[in-house]
Amino acid sequence: MTNPPNNAAAGRASAAGPVITCQQLTKRFGDFVAVNGISFEVAAGEIFGFLGANGAGKTTAMRMLCGLLGPTEGAATVAGCDVFREPERIKQHIGYMSQKFSLYEDLTVRENIRFYGGVYGLKTAAIREKTTALLQRLGLAAERDTLVGSLPLGWKQKLAFSVALLHEPAVIFLDEPTGGVDPITRRQFWDLIYEAAARGVTIFITTHYMDEAEYCDRVSIMVDGRIDALDTPAGLKRQFGVASMDEVFLHLARGAKNVE
Amino acid sequence: MKSFLMFVRKEFYHIFRDPRTLLILFGMPVALVTLFGFALTNEIKNADVAVLDFDKGQHAQQVQHRLFSSGYFGLRDYATSYPDVAAAFRQGHVKLAVVFPVGFSRDLDHLGHAQVQLVADASDQNTAVSLVNYATAIIKTYEQEHTKRPAGAGPRVEAVARLYFNPGLKAAYTFVPGTMALILLLVSAMLTSITIAREKETGTMEVLLVSPMRQLPIIIGKILPYFLLSFINGLIILALGVWVLDIPQRGSLALLLAETLLYILVALTLGVLISTRAASQQTAMLTSMLSLLLPTLILSGFLFPLESMPLPLQTVSRIIPARYYIVILKGIMIKGLGLRELWRETAVLAGMAGGLLLLALGSLKNRLA
Known part of the structure; x- marks a missing residue:
C-alpha cells in the first residue's frame, strides 16, 4: 500500500523508509510489564490497526510512540525521530485524535481551527487558507461561526479529524475514534481516513469494532503486552482458519491474563 | 510564542x-x-431605645439629646411606666432602655452626682454590652461637663482610652x-x-x-x-x-x-x-x-x-x-x-x-x- 507522495509530510517520511519502527519496545511500571518487547514497522500511507483487549497494553504503547511516555527498553522511531531522545520533536510530526473528539465546544468551528493551527505553530496566513479549504471540503462553510458544541456528533468527529491533520503530520494516531458513533457516520469517517491515507498520511488506529479492523491494511493484536499476531486481515483469518476478524480476536484474547 | x-x-x-x-x-x-x-456589621447604628423619664428635668432632656444625636441610638418608645419597658423588651421592640429617676436633674445640680438606669436586652450579649458601654460613655461625658467638682475631692484614676487607627471602631x-x-x-x-x-x-x-x-x-x-x-x-x-x-x-x-x-x-x-x-x-x-x-x-x-x-x-x-x-x-x-x-x-x-x-x-x- 504505497501512494505517490503528494504532500510534504509524506515525502519526508517515505524518503526515510518506514514511518514508524519499533524494535523490542518495552515499558515496565515496577514489576508490571505493560508492553513486552513489541516490534513492527508501519509504512507511509498505511492504515495500521492496533487491536487488543482493554489492559493489553495498547494505550501504553501508543503513549510511547506519541512521545508522552519514555520507554524502558528497545528502540523506536516515529517520522524519523527517536522515541528515547527526541520525544518533543515527534510531537511536531504527529496528529492525535481520541474518542472524545478533543475540540472546544464553546469555541466556534473557525476558532477551533485557528487555535490548533496556532498550537502547531502555523502562520496566520496559512491557517486562514487551510481553514477555507477545510470548511469547503467538509461542507461546513456555512457553519464556520457556529459553536462546535451545537454541531451534530458526526460533524464534530470529521472536524476533529481534519483539525488533527491541519499541520500535515506524517502519522495520525486515532485512539478509538469511532466510539459511540452510529454505523453510517462511522462509514463516512472511514472515507476520510482512506482519503488521508491516499495522500500519504500514515494511520495508526485502535478500535474495538472488528468490522473496522477489516478496513485496515494490516492489523496487529496485542495480548498481555505482546503482539501475538500481525498481518493483513485476510492473512490473519487464513492463519487462524476462521471466517471473521471477530473470531481471530476472540481466539487470541481468550488466552490473556491481564484483562481489565 | x-x-x-x-x-x-x-x-x-x-x-x-x-x-x-x-x-x-x-x-x-x-x-x-x-x-x-x-x-x-457588628457596630451599632440607630439601636432602638426606650426612654422612661420620671425626672422631666433639664438634664434628663440634655442627656437624651446627646444619646440620640450620637448616631448610635434612636428613640423608639417613650415609656410611662416600668411595665411598658418590660413589654417593649418582650416584644423585641427595643434593645436598650434608659430610665431617669425622679430628681435626676436636681441631684446633678445640687449633689454633683446622679444615677441613671440602663436596661439592656442581653439575649444578644455582644450587642447588650456594646450598647451599655456606648451609653455609659456618653452619659459620663455629659456628667463631667456639667458638674463642677469641688477641688480636693479625693484622688481619682481616670482611664482615657484612645483607639488607634480605627477610632470609630468601624467593622x-x-x-x-x-x-x-x-x-x-x-x-x-x-x-x-x-x-x-x-x-x-x-x-x-x-x-x-x-x-x-x-x-x-x-x-x-x-x-x-x-x-x-x-x-x-x-x-x-x-x-x-x-x-x-x-x-x-x-x-x-x-x-x-x-x-x-x-x-x-x-x-x-x-x-x-x-x-x-x-x-x-x-x-x-x-x-x-x-x-x-x-x-x-x-x-x-x-x-x-x-x-x-x-x-x-x-x-x-x-x-x-x-x-x-x-x-x-x-x-x-x-x-x-x-x-x-x-x-x-x-x-x-x-x-x-x-x-x-x-x-x-x-x-x-x-x-x-
Missing part, C-alpha cells in the same frame, strides 16, 4: 462565554463585599480586608482548578500534551488570564472598600497592588496544584471549596482572633496564605505601614508562591501525562 498567545486568547473565549465563570469572577466579590460591609476595617483575602483566594484558585480539570474531562488536555506545546506554557497560559481578571477583581474590591465603605488608604498604593499580585499568584498556584489531582470539574470545585473556604474563614484571623485559639490551631494558621495577606492589607491601608514593617509577611507569601509553583509543576508532570 504564537501558540502561547493563541492559548491565552482561547482562555479568554472560555471565560467570556461562560456566564457562570463571569458571575463567580465579578458577581461574587461585589455581592460579598457589600454583604460583609453593610449587612454583617468594615476588618471585613473588607478579610473579604478581599477570601474572595481573591477562592476565585483565583477555584477558577483555575476548574478550567484545567475541564480540559482533562473533555480530553482536550490529552491533545495539548501530544502537541508541540510544552507544559509550562500551557500552565502559564491557563494562569495568565485569571491573573489579570483576579487583579481587576482586587481593584474592584479595593475601590468598594475605599469609596463605598470608607476604608482609608494610608500607605503606598504601589505596594498594596504589588502585594495583591503576589497573593493572587499564591492562590493561582494553589488552583493548579488542586487541578493536577482532580479528574473532574466537580472534584476541583469541591476540593477548592473545602480546602480553602473554611480554613480561610476560620484560621486567617478574619472572623476569629488567632491569639485566643489553642496552640495547634495557631500553628495550622501559619500555613494559611490569607492570614499574611490580611496583615499586609490592614498594615498598608489602615496603619499606613511600608515594606520595612511588612517584609516578614511578604517573604512568607513569596516563599509560598515559589514553593507551590515548584510543587504544582512537579505534580503536573507526573499526573497529566
Whole structure:
C-alpha cells in the first residue's frame, strides 16, 4: 500500500523508509510489564490497526510512540525521530485524535481551527487558507461561526479529524475514534481516513469494532503486552482458519491474563 | 510564542462565554463585599431605645439629646411606666432602655452626682454590652461637663482610652480586608482548578500534551488570564472598600497592588496544584471549596482572633496564605505601614508562591501525562 507522495509530510517520511519502527519496545511500571518487547514497522500511507483487549497494553504503547511516555527498553522511531531522545520533536510530526473528539465546544468551528493551527505553530496566513479549504471540503462553510458544541456528533468527529491533520503530520494516531458513533457516520469517517491515507498520511488506529479492523491494511493484536499476531486481515483469518476478524480476536484474547 | 498567545486568547473565549465563570469572577466579590460591609456589621447604628423619664428635668432632656444625636441610638418608645419597658423588651421592640429617676436633674445640680438606669436586652450579649458601654460613655461625658467638682475631692484614676487607627471602631476595617483575602483566594484558585480539570474531562488536555506545546506554557497560559481578571477583581474590591465603605488608604498604593499580585499568584498556584489531582470539574470545585473556604474563614484571623485559639490551631494558621495577606492589607491601608514593617509577611507569601509553583509543576508532570 504505497501512494505517490503528494504532500510534504509524506515525502519526508517515505524518503526515510518506514514511518514508524519499533524494535523490542518495552515499558515496565515496577514489576508490571505493560508492553513486552513489541516490534513492527508501519509504512507511509498505511492504515495500521492496533487491536487488543482493554489492559493489553495498547494505550501504553501508543503513549510511547506519541512521545508522552519514555520507554524502558528497545528502540523506536516515529517520522524519523527517536522515541528515547527526541520525544518533543515527534510531537511536531504527529496528529492525535481520541474518542472524545478533543475540540472546544464553546469555541466556534473557525476558532477551533485557528487555535490548533496556532498550537502547531502555523502562520496566520496559512491557517486562514487551510481553514477555507477545510470548511469547503467538509461542507461546513456555512457553519464556520457556529459553536462546535451545537454541531451534530458526526460533524464534530470529521472536524476533529481534519483539525488533527491541519499541520500535515506524517502519522495520525486515532485512539478509538469511532466510539459511540452510529454505523453510517462511522462509514463516512472511514472515507476520510482512506482519503488521508491516499495522500500519504500514515494511520495508526485502535478500535474495538472488528468490522473496522477489516478496513485496515494490516492489523496487529496485542495480548498481555505482546503482539501475538500481525498481518493483513485476510492473512490473519487464513492463519487462524476462521471466517471473521471477530473470531481471530476472540481466539487470541481468550488466552490473556491481564484483562481489565 | 504564537501558540502561547493563541492559548491565552482561547482562555479568554472560555471565560467570556461562560456566564457562570463571569458571575463567580465579578458577581461574587461585589455581592460579598457589600454583604460583609453593610449587612454583617457588628457596630451599632440607630439601636432602638426606650426612654422612661420620671425626672422631666433639664438634664434628663440634655442627656437624651446627646444619646440620640450620637448616631448610635434612636428613640423608639417613650415609656410611662416600668411595665411598658418590660413589654417593649418582650416584644423585641427595643434593645436598650434608659430610665431617669425622679430628681435626676436636681441631684446633678445640687449633689454633683446622679444615677441613671440602663436596661439592656442581653439575649444578644455582644450587642447588650456594646450598647451599655456606648451609653455609659456618653452619659459620663455629659456628667463631667456639667458638674463642677469641688477641688480636693479625693484622688481619682481616670482611664482615657484612645483607639488607634480605627477610632470609630468601624467593622468594615476588618471585613473588607478579610473579604478581599477570601474572595481573591477562592476565585483565583477555584477558577483555575476548574478550567484545567475541564480540559482533562473533555480530553482536550490529552491533545495539548501530544502537541508541540510544552507544559509550562500551557500552565502559564491557563494562569495568565485569571491573573489579570483576579487583579481587576482586587481593584474592584479595593475601590468598594475605599469609596463605598470608607476604608482609608494610608500607605503606598504601589505596594498594596504589588502585594495583591503576589497573593493572587499564591492562590493561582494553589488552583493548579488542586487541578493536577482532580479528574473532574466537580472534584476541583469541591476540593477548592473545602480546602480553602473554611480554613480561610476560620484560621486567617478574619472572623476569629488567632491569639485566643489553642496552640495547634495557631500553628495550622501559619500555613494559611490569607492570614499574611490580611496583615499586609490592614498594615498598608489602615496603619499606613511600608515594606520595612511588612517584609516578614511578604517573604512568607513569596516563599509560598515559589514553593507551590515548584510543587504544582512537579505534580503536573507526573499526573497529566
